Amino acid sequence: MKPVGLLFPGQGSQFVGMGRELADTIPEVRSLFAEADAQLGFGLSTIMLEGPDAALMETRNTQPAIYLHSAGLWMLLDRYGLDVRAAAGHSLGEYSALHAAGALDFREGLEIVRLRGELMYRAGLERPGAMAAILGLDSDEVAGIAIRAAEETNFVSQAANFNAPGQTVVSGEVEGVERAMELARSSGARRAVRLPVSGAFHSELMEPAATELAERLAAARITDPSFPIVANSSASPLFRASEIRSRLEEQLTQPVRWVESIEWMIAQGITDFLEVGPGKVLAGLLRKIDRRALCRSIFDPASLDTALEGLRQ
Structure with missing residues (x-):
């Protein structure tokens, strides 16, 4: 297969019904959704699959829902032995990228992104x-x-x-x-x-959330990734757990340097990308950044099969 770069979407890509085909047809994904519900203590997958939309739109639900959807897709993709050269995730998606690279255990990541969403939601209430x-x-x-x-x-x-x-x-x-x-x-x-x-994400208004999140990240089990993760805040590759922790701590108050992140990946020779998660937002951004690069969006079983077939050609 062709070497690829992985892209993981963030908040704004969610929609009610995301993951339905995966849960209906693939037992392992259905089990992963059930595991997430049990860990969190509420029906996150029900909100994902059935709504209501207002509940899915709440930051504290949106973030773990997108993370869970991406994790289910990655569990399937990982079986094919992809030649991944680097990955990047947009805001929340950086946690999905870290999970895919083996730097963040699924359960640890789910707990952190749920907390991240709650802290950001609370910060938005305290400082609108x-x-x-x-x-x-x-x-x-x-x-x-x-x-x-x-x-x-x-x-x-x-x-x-x-x-x-x-x-x-x-x-x-x-x-x-x-x-x-x-x-x-x-x-x-x-x-x-x-x-x-x-709330005012990626601004100084998120400082209270960033401070509390840093405490949780300090205790998190983070390991070196199996491929480079391009950090939002620096647009530079991360290779070590210590680097990852510090970049995640500053991420909430710093801008997402997505254009530079993609440009770095392309400069490494990556021309084929996979967007792993709901929607096609990142594929659209990639076209605007560099039309020579190709992004295949994967969000259900059919799009996964299509993407894999394209990589084999």
Whole structure:
């Protein structure tokens, strides 16, 4: 098979019904879903498969649900002895990538991402914030606009996700983000739209969550990964458990440097990617970053078979 890079989606890719075909047709995945329900003490898989949508949209449920879906898919993919050269995960997806690389045990990872979601949800209640996608402007320009909005309003505003050329997300307090949106529109942005999130993720408003999460990460069993994981906060590869721990600690308050992460992977000669989890968001971002690269999205048994067939050609 062709060598591949793995991509794992984060919050925003979820949908009610994700994993249904996997649970209905593959006993091992059904057992994994049941194991997660038992560990967490509630029916996470029921929320995944049946909803309601409002429950799945809660950050404390969204994060473990996406992690569980990706883990079920990876359990199947791992049987085929893929030649994985590197992996990256978008925000929450970094934990899925670490699990795939053997750095994070499934149960340990599930517990951490559930806590991560709860802490981020709580931080959003304690310091309400917002996020907005700015489309059609250079990322450096958007970063400058976010700084200017913070200076003008004295409210937090900062670049949070560098997702693709012409697609950057700002995060912070509502007043700061709204001013950034106004400045972006006046600078010629094609769109500036608020995102349906419960907090200002990847901004300084997440510092309380990051502090508590760091305590849990300090006690976590993390081992060296079997292939490099490209960190969100640095866009550089991680090879050691000690590096992983420190990067995860800073991840909640630092921007997701997705464009640079993908560019690093492509610079290593990776041209075939697998998106492992719900949706096709990361495949779309990859096309905007480098159209020469190919991403096959895997989210159910049929797409898994199609992706494997493509890698064999």
